[in-house]
Amino acid sequence: MFRKLVSLDEAKRIVKQSLSLKPVGVERVSLSEAHNRVLAEDVVALRDVPPFSRSTVDGFAVRAADTFGADEDRSVALKLCGSIRVGENSSVVVEKGETAEIVTGAPLPQGADAVVMLEYVVQKGKTVLTHRAVSRGENVMEAGSDIHEGAVTLKMGQALSSREVGVLAALGLKQVDVYKRPRVAVISTGAEIVEPGKPLTPGKIYDINAHTLSAAVKECDGEPVSWGIVLDEASRLKATLKEALDSADVVVTSGGVSVGPTDVVPQVINALGEPGVIVSGIAVKPGKPTTIAIVNGKPVFSLPGHPTSALLIFHLLVRPLILSMAGRQEETPVLVKATASAKMFPARGRRTFIMVSLTREKSGGLFASPVGLGLSGAITTLAEADGFVEVEESRQFINAGEEVTVRLFKPVRVVSWRK
Amino acid sequence: MFRKLVSLDEAKRIVKQSLSLKPVGVERVSLSEAHNRVLAEDVVALRDVPPFSRSTVDGFAVRAADTFGADEDRSVALKLCGSIRVGENSSVVVEKGETAEIVTGAPLPQGADAVVMLEYVVQKGKTVLTHRAVSRGENVMEAGSDIHEGAVTLKMGQALSSREVGVLAALGLKQVDVYKRPRVAVISTGAEIVEPGKPLTPGKIYDINAHTLSAAVKECDGEPVSWGIVLDEASRLKATLKEALDSADVVVTSGGVSVGPTDVVPQVINALGEPGVIVSGIAVKPGKPTTIAIVNGKPVFSLPGHPTSALLIFHLLVRPLILSMAGRQEETPVLVKATASAKMFPARGRRTFIMVSLTREKSGGLFASPVGLGLSGAITTLAEADGFVEVEESRQFINAGEEVTVRLFKPVRVVSWRK
Numbered sequence: 001m002f003r004k005l006v007s008l009d010e011a012k013r014i015v016k017q018s019l020s021l022k023p024v025g026v027e028r029v030s031l032s033e034a035h036n037r038v039l040a041e042d043v044v045a046l047r048d049v050p051p052f053s054r055s056t057v058d059g060f061a062v063r064a065a066d067t068f069g070a071d072e073d074r075s076v077a078l079k080l081c082g083s084i085r086v087g088e089n090s091s092v093v094v095e096k097g098e099t100a101e102i103v104t105g106a107p108l109p110q111g112a113d114a115v116v117m118l119e120y121v122v123q124k125g126k127t128v129l130t131h132r133a134v135s136r137g138e139n140v141m142e143a144g145s146d147i148h149e150g151a152v153t154l155k156m157g158q159a160l161s162s163r164e165v166g167v168l169a170a171l172g173l174k175q176v177d178v179y180k181r182p183r184v185a186v187i188s189t190g191a192e193i194v195e196p197g198k199p200l201t202p203g204k205i206y207d208i209n210a211h212t213l214s215a216a217v218k219e220c221d222g223e224p225v226s227w228g229i230v231l232d233e234a235s236r237l238k239a240t241l242k243e244a245l246d247s248a249d250v251v252v253t254s255g256g257v258s259v260g261p262t263d264v265v266p267q268v269i270n271a272l273g274e275p276g277v278i279v280s281g282i283a284v285k286p287g288k289p290t291t292i293a294i295v296n297g298k299p300v301f302s303l304p305g306h307p308t309s310a311l312l313i314f315h316l317l318v319r320p321l322i323l324s325m326a327g328r329q330e331e332t333p334v335l336v337k338a339t340a341s342a343k344m345f346p347a348r349g350r351r352t353f354i355m356v357s358l359t360r361e362k363s364g365g366l367f368a369s370p371v372g373l374g375l376s377g378a379i380t381t382l383a384e385a386d387g388f389v390e391v392e393e394s395r396q397f398i399n400a401g402e403e404v405t406v407r408l409f410k411p412v413r414v415v416s417w418r419k
Numbered sequence: 420m421f422r423k424l425v426s427l428d429e430a431k432r433i434v435k436q437s438l439s440l441k442p443v444g445v446e447r448v449s450l451s452e453a454h455n456r457v458l459a460e461d462v463v464a465l466r467d468v469p470p471f472s473r474s475t476v477d478g479f480a481v482r483a484a485d486t487f488g489a490d491e492d493r494s495v496a497l498k499l500c501g502s503i504r505v506g507e508n509s510s511v512v513v514e515k516g517e518t519a520e521i522v523t524g525a526p527l528p529q530g531a532d533a534v535v536m537l538e539y540v541v542q543k544g545k546t547v548l549t550h551r552a553v554s555r556g557e558n559v560m561e562a563g564s565d566i567h568e569g570a571v572t573l574k575m576g577q578a579l580s581s582r583e584v585g586v587l588a589a590l591g592l593k594q595v596d597v598y599k600r601p602r603v604a605v606i607s608t609g610a611e612i613v614e615p616g617k618p619l620t621p622g623k624i625y626d627i628n629a630h631t632l633s634a635a636v637k638e639c640d641g642e643p644v645s646w647g648i649v650l651d652e653a654s655r656l657k658a659t660l661k662e663a664l665d666s667a668d669v670v671v672t673s674g675g676v677s678v679g680p681t682d683v684v685p686q687v688i689n690a691l692g693e694p695g696v697i698v699s700g701i702a703v704k705p706g707k708p709t710t711i712a713i714v715n716g717k718p719v720f721s722l723p724g725h726p727t728s729a730l731l732i733f734h735l736l737v738r739p740l741i742l743s744m745a746g747r748q749e750e751t752p753v754l755v756k757a758t759a760s761a762k763m764f765p766a767r768g769r770r771t772f773i774m775v776s777l778t779r780e781k782s783g784g785l786f787a788s789p790v791g792l793g794l795s796g797a798i799t800t801l802a803e804a805d806g807f808v809e810v811e812e813s814r815q816f817i818n819a820g821e822e823v824t825v826r827l828f829k830p831v832r833v834v835s836w837r838k
Contacts, residue, residue, distance in 0.1 A: 031615055032645070035634040049798065050624055087611030089621035105611050105724065107622045146797040154802070162634035163801040163828065166726050169630040170798040174616025192506035192524050196450055197593025202508035203526045205469055211588040215454040215581035226451070305524065307585050378565040379468065379589040382582040383573070409582065 005281040005288070007393070008316065008351040014279055015292065015317055019299050021324035024249045025180040031168055034160050037178035038221075038327040043154040048144030049170045053108040055084075057139045060099045060121055060128055061112035067133040075122065075129035084109055099128050108140055115139035147171070157327060179327030181223040185244035186213050188229045189237065189265060190255035190305055195229060208307045208379055209254035213314060220319045221326040222250070238268045245272065245298050249325060252318060255305035265302045269293045283393065285347035287313040308372065308381045312353055312388070315409075334408040336387075338368035344398040346391035354398075355385035356406055368406050385409060424700040424707070426812070427735065427770040433698055434711065434736055438718050440743035443668045444599040450587055453579050456597035457640075457746040462573040467563030468589045472527040474503075476558045479518045479540055479547055480531035486552040494541065494548035503528055518547045527559055534558035566590070576746060598746030600642040604663035605632050607648045608656065608684060609674035609724055614648060627726045627798055628673035632733060639738045640745040641669070657687045664691065664717050668744060671737060674724035684721045688712045702812065704766035706732040727791065727800045731772055731807070734828075753827040755806075757787035763817040765810035773817075774804035775825055787825050804828060 006014070026040040055061065062078060070076040078099035082092035084106045092100045094111035102108070102115055113136045120132035147153055153167055154160075160168070160178070168176055186209075193207040194200055207229055214224035225248055230240045232255075244251045253265055270276035272295045279292035286309035293300040301318050303310040323331065338358055346352030356368040368389060372381025387408040391398065398404060425433070445459040474480065481497060489495040497518035501511035503525045511519045513530035521527070521534055532555045539551035566572055572586055573579075579587070579597070587595055605628075612626040613619055626648055633643035644667055649659045651674075663670045672684055689695035691714045698711035705728035712719040720737050722729040742750060757777055765771030775787040787808060791800025806827040810817065817823060 031630055032633065035637055047619070051619060052622065054624075086609060087622050105609070105624075141797070146799050153799075160634075161828075162631045162638055162730065163804070165634045166627045166631035166730070166798050167802045169615045169625055169627045170726075172613075172615045172617075172619060172625045190505060190524070194591075196588045196591045198591075200466070200470060200591060203471065203506050205473075205524075206588055206591045208585045208588045211450055212581045212585035214451065215579075215584045218454055219581055307589075311581065311585070378560070379585050380565050380572075383586045385582070409580075 005283050006279055008282055008284045011279050011282045011284075011290075011292065011317060015299075015321060018278055018294055019321060020297070021321065023179040023327035024182045024325045026177050027180050028175050028177050030175050031165065031173060034168060034176050034178065035162065035165050037160050039154055039156055039158045039160060039164075040177040040179045040327065042152050042156050043168065043171065043173070043176070045147045045149050045151045045153050045171055047172070048149045049147035050141055050143060050145070053143045054141045055102045055104060055106050055108060055115045055139060056141050057115055057117045058103050059115045059117040059139065060130065061094055061102045061109050061115050062099045062130070062134065063094060063096060063112060064114040064134050064136045064138065066097060066099075067114070067116060067130055070130050070133045072131055075131050076133075078128045078130060080123070080126045080128050082109070099130075113137065113140070157329065159328070181221055182249040182322055182325040183225055183247065184217045184222040184322060185225050185227055185248035185251045186210055186217065187227040187240060187244060187251065187253040188255060189232050189253055190229070191231055193229055193255070209303070209305070209310050212307055212311050212382070213252055213254060213303075216311060216314050216319070217252075217322065220322045221328055222322040232264055234264050234268055237264060238271065241268060241272060241295075241300070245295055245300070249298065250318070250322060251298065251300040252303065252314070253300065254303045254310045266291050266293070269295060269300055269302070272296075282313075283350045284313075284316075285350045285352045287316075287353075288350065290317075292317070307379050308355065311382060335405050336366065336408065337403055338366040338406050340389075340398050340400055340402045340404050341367040341369040343400050344370055344389065344391070344404075346395050346397065348396070349393055351393050352391040352395075353388045354391065355381050355388050356404075357384050358386045358406060368404055424702050425698055427701055427703045430698050430701045430703075430709075430711065430736060434718075434740060437697055437713055438740060439716070440740065442598040442746035443601045443744045445596050446599050447594050447596050449594055450584065450592060453587060453595050453597065454581065454584050456579050456595075458573055458575055458577045458579060458583075459596040459598045459746065461571045461575050462587065462590065462592070462595070464566045464568050464570045464572050464590055466591070467568045468566035469560055469562060469564070472562045473560045474521045474523060474525055474527060474534045474558060475560050476534055476536045477522050478534045478536040478558065479549065480513055480521045480528050480534050481518045481549065481553065482513060482515060482531060483533040483553050483555040483557065485516060485518075486533070486535060486549050489549050489552045491550055494550050495552075497547045497549060499542070499545045499547050501528070518549075532556065532559070576748065578747070600640055601668040601741055601744040602644055602666065603636045603641040603741060604644050604646055604667035604670045605629055605636065606646040606659060606663060606670065606672040607674055608651050608672055609648070610650055612648055612674070628722070628724065628729045631726055631730050631801070632671055632673060632722075635730060635733050635738070636671075636741065639741045640747055641741040651683055653683045653687055656683060657690065660687060660691060660714075660719070664714055664719070668717065669737070669741065670717065670719040671722065671733070672719065673722040673729045685710050685712070688714060688719055688721070691715075701732075702769045703732075703735075704769045704771045706735075706772075707769065709736075711736070726798050727774065730801060754824050755785065755827065756822055757785040757825050759808075759817050759819055759821045759823050760786040760788040762819050763789055763808065763810070763823075765814050765816065767815070768812055770812050771810040771814075772807045773810065774800050774807050775823075776803050777805045777825060787823055 081098040083101040092109040114134040122129040188210040217224040277293045291302040371384040500517040502520040511528040533553040541548040607629040636643040696712040710721040790803040791797040
């Protein structure tokens with residue numbers, strides 16, 4: 001039933017193989033809620049944008065051929081036949097030798113095929129003298145020139161920034177199908193933890209993980225559902241896990257997975273459904289006492305109680321899963337090269353992650369310094385760290401002065417290069 | 420009353436000089452709402468974290484001096500005097516020659532000053548044989564070693580990621596003071612625009628700007644308040660602007676500021692209060708017909724109707740203001756160097772922004788290609804652009820093959836270097 005300690009790479013492989021990385025579902029949201037969501041459909045233009053040919057300037061709509069020969073010294077006289085305002089369904093028709101006054105954004109009248117800008121024209125009553133020749137289409141934005149009817153304008157899987165929201169608006173869409181955000185149940189276990197704000201009796205500490213993990217879930221487009229603190233007591237824990245599994249897509253617990261006598265999480269999980277625990281312990285530091293389970297197709301990650309360990313394992317294993325389930329593309333971690341400012345000792349035989357802060361020296365060099373006393377229980381470790389150095393299982397140590405690669409804590413996709 | 424066309428730098432200077440860039444206010448939020456907000460107070464620790472000395476391992480609490488001399492071959496016998504569980508207020512006292520069973524996270528009992536790990540110990544009834552000598556403090560996280568009572572743990576102005584939220588939780592804080600998000604009224608004007616989802620009659624187009632600008636407001640930590648579409652009709656516009664100014668911190672309108680006969684926005688603004696319009700037209704392309712006004716201390720940005728122009732000017736002038744008003748630090752734009760793939764023609768005498776998409780060639784080279792037909796009215800220009808090239812007023816053109824600097828559309832602060 002239990003597997004032995006697996007390597008981090010093996011754990012990642014097992015997660016990928018055993019779990020569905022597909023989006024959890026689709027929901028329809030209004031345009032005003034679409035920002036920052038991920039499209040679950042290709043968006044096909046149901047009409048041309050713009051829907052009609054528009055003037056891009058204030059001036060006079062003309063037949064381009066009528067203006068040939070006009071220049072600064074020589075004007076061409078046209079007969080004013082009307083005026084077109086924006087937003088109006090005008091019946092004006094520009095015949096040969098005629099022109100109609102037009103403003104920016106107004107529909108080009110029938111017969112006209114170009115617009116002469118206001119500043120090149122002198123108007124004398126019903127006579128308009130143009131001092132400029134224009135070519136067909138000049139100062140006109142043709143119907144459909146921005147988006148053609150029938151074109152796939154945005155693609156399934158695209159994240160909607162302000163700019164894509166603009167495209168949806170241009171197409172007249174009031175609603176759009178986006179991927180649902182995976183619901184992630186967050187459960188803290190442990191007899192010693194107390195909800196912040198409540199009095200702290202001797203021997204107790206405040207619950208950190210429920211709050212860091214809920215925030216971390218938001219940071220990867222999940223929707224955290226807090227189940228609060230559950231005692232390490234089998235029946236209570238079982239009931240909570242069952243409810244959480246019923247209502248959430250992913251369950252994340254923290255605490256209660258080390259070797260102590262009160263660590264009942266794995267046993268309870270195995271009793272809930274098949275296949276139960278699939279990874280029990282990972283050869284990683286910090287974060288060794290991590291278990292991964294699947295109960296009726298849903299993943300349960302039981303993370304260590306120490307905040308740094310819990311958040312690190314979340315970043316390495318849970319975050320990529322939630323991003324996939326939210327329909328997001330795999331992210332490229334942001335890596336920077338820096339010089340180790342002190343000797344670093346990884347744990348032998350385990351993939352070691354050393355939290356570091358980055359310092360830019362006056363010389364311009366970038367230095368990575370380990371933070372947090374090496375204690376994975378220290379919360380300041382998290383707050384002070386800019387990222388972490390990943391050390392291979394086989395390394396004995398990293399020397400001061402050696403170049404290291406730091407993975408920044410906030411992996412951001414700076415830009416998606418086109419192929 | 421009106422100023423002449425000003426340069427972009429002058430417009431930026433005027434905004435900085437004329438407007439308060441201070442945060443708009445402070446509000447108290449619960450810990451679960453604190454994520455992604457900005458601290459409006461220094462957070463001082465009201466207690467030690469951890470509040471007591473804790474064991475970091477499962478094992479036996481000892482007086483370190485008692486274990487001296489113990490090693491793999493030679494054990495030291497100690498008398499078991501009790502057992503300490505997590506979360507309990509234990510009355511166990513470890514006297515000289517004694518030891519108490521302890522689990523990870525449990526409070527170190529009185530008298531003990533170190534913990535021997537389980538695996539170095541053999542237990543025979545009430546006798547505990549340790550095969551390991553420990554030094555004072557070994558396997559113990561001392562009270563206050565993570566955070567000292569009285570320490571300023573987080574600073575005013577810090578943004579709260581999952582990691583800082585963890586620090587607040589560790590301190591037991593249920594609520595925290597954060598900066599209010601500035602309320603930004605978004606108003607679209609124009610007789611030709613229609614709300615997406617409604618039928619489109621001839622001569623009409625869908626309102627894009629209300630949606631792109633509202634999303635852009637969210638992207639810089641503002642709270643958009645949509646006022647919908649208002650006709651270019653003075654009395655109606657005046658009433659809406661007045662209401663918007665009463666309830667919002669910033670007003671952003673779009674459309675109705677070019678030179679056409681129906682452009683009443685600036686006139687209406689001047690009638691609302693002092694000093695009224697302070698910038699009327701900026702020597703920039705696109706975005707020339709931009710006006711900036713102050714009415715009773717509140718800024719009103721009247722952006723052009725063209726979506727690309729409106730969003731560009733928002734990025735250049737409005738976004739930095741909203742960020743400041745939200746208590747956020749000034750952001751560092753993300754710039755990348757690329758090769759111009761085509762000749763680019765800036766507007767003479769105006770700072771020109773050319774929207775480009777980036778392409779990574781097989782050779783590894785990065786190329787910037789202008790997008791969107793050069794039409795600032797095209798919405799696809801926005802969706803296709805990865806960023807823009809800023810061209811100085813004095814430049815005649817940029818040659819194909821020349822190196823250009825592209826400012827990415829999503830400026831992200833990759834990491835804040837410590838000093």
